[in-house]
Amino acid sequence: MSATGIYTAEIIPEPQEPLDSPEAMERRLRWIGATRYHSLHPFHHLLHGGKLNKGQVQAWALNRYAYQSIIPIKDAVVLSRFRDRETRLEWRHRIEDHDGIAGDEGGIERWLVLTDGLGLSRDYVESTRGILPATRFAVEAYVHFVRDRSPLEAIASSLTELFAPNIHRERIAGMLKHYDFINPDVMVYFSRRLNQATRDAEFALKYCLEHAKTPEQRQQVCDALAFKTDVLWVQQDALYQAYVNGMVPPGAFVPGRDG
Numbered sequence: 001m002s003a004t005g006i007y008t009a010e011i012i013p014e015p016q017e018p019l020d021s022p023e024a025m026e027r028r029l030r031w032i033g034a035t036r037y038h039s040l041h042p043f044h045h046l047l048h049g050g051k052l053n054k055g056q057v058q059a060w061a062l063n064r065y066a067y068q069s070i071i072p073i074k075d076a077v078v079l080s081r082f083r084d085r086e087t088r089l090e091w092r093h094r095i096e097d098h099d100g101i102a103g104d105e106g107g108i109e110r111w112l113v114l115t116d117g118l119g120l121s122r123d124y125v126e127s128t129r130g131i132l133p134a135t136r137f138a139v140e141a142y143v144h145f146v147r148d149r150s151p152l153e154a155i156a157s158s159l160t161e162l163f164a165p166n167i168h169r170e171r172i173a174g175m176l177k178h179y180d181f182i183n184p185d186v187m188v189y190f191s192r193r194l195n196q197a198t199r200d201a202e203f204a205l206k207y208c209l210e211h212a213k214t215p216e217q218r219q220q221v222c223d224a225l226a227f228k229t230d231v232l233w234v235q236q237d238a239l240y241q242a243y244v245n246g247m248v249p250p251g252a253f254v255p256g257r258d259g
């Protein structure tokens with residue numbers, strides 16, 4: 001972070017080119033990721049660098065469960081926006097990736113393996129009663145966004161996944177190295193996600209490159225990605241304020257007392 005408190009925007013200047021081609025839009029999207037993705041957040045640096053205690057890691061996993069559990073609901077809303085069967089078929093597996101199908105327990109269950117391993121009770125985690133208010137507002141805003149904006153913007157808001165495999169690799173390596181309460185069994189969520197996220201992001205990018213045909217639509221795609229980086233960033237801000245700065249809001253998880 002710079003002395004002015006700006007993380008990266010001043011380090012990588014915003015491309016000034018007009019969004020008059022798919023290539024220009026892709027360059028802008030990658031700039032948004034490079035300057036706004038939550039991998040840049042100080043809370044993640046602490047998490048991956050082994051600088052948090054177990055209670056702080058519990059708080060992260062508990063709050064992140066709320067994000068995880070809303071994703072298939074968000075994807076069901078996205079699916080409902082499409083009249084063409086082809087797009088619905090392509091999108092449907094995202095719901096199964098998280099909720100599971102016969103013979104595959106799915107991502108939410110794998111996330112609960114992580115929270116089990118951290119010593120949190122399933123009842124407490126699944127109730128989401130201990131999550132931070134900002135987490136709740138952020139994940140709800142994501143669902144409302146895909147409900148209220150155009151189908152193109154709904155798909156574009158998933159484009160943060162272009163940048164997810166890198167943070168997943170960093171997290172797997174960092175957490176296994178630094179925390180004695182983390183082992184490969186509880187990190188399976190992330191190792192499985194590496195392939196899923198790559199496939200999903202490739203489809204979403206291709207869709208946006210093909211369907212955003214005007215500079216205005218390309219701008220909407222970029223704005224949808226920026227909105228989503230805010231959804232992710234604000235969750236990290238809230239974790240930092242509560243569990244690093246020590247300002248835990250009323251009703252939120254208190255390590256050692258709840259869970």
Ligand SMILES: O=C(O)c1cc(C(=O)O)c2c(n1)C(=O)C(=O)c1cc(C(=O)O)[nH]c1-2
Pocket residue numbers: 071157158159160161162163164167168193232
């Ligand atoms: O660990 C992460 O940093 C991270 C980030 C994101 C993302 O960029 O939105 C997702 C995930 N993980 C993830 O596991 C996941 O299933 C997922 C789905 C979506 C989406 O927007 O549909 N994002 C993400």
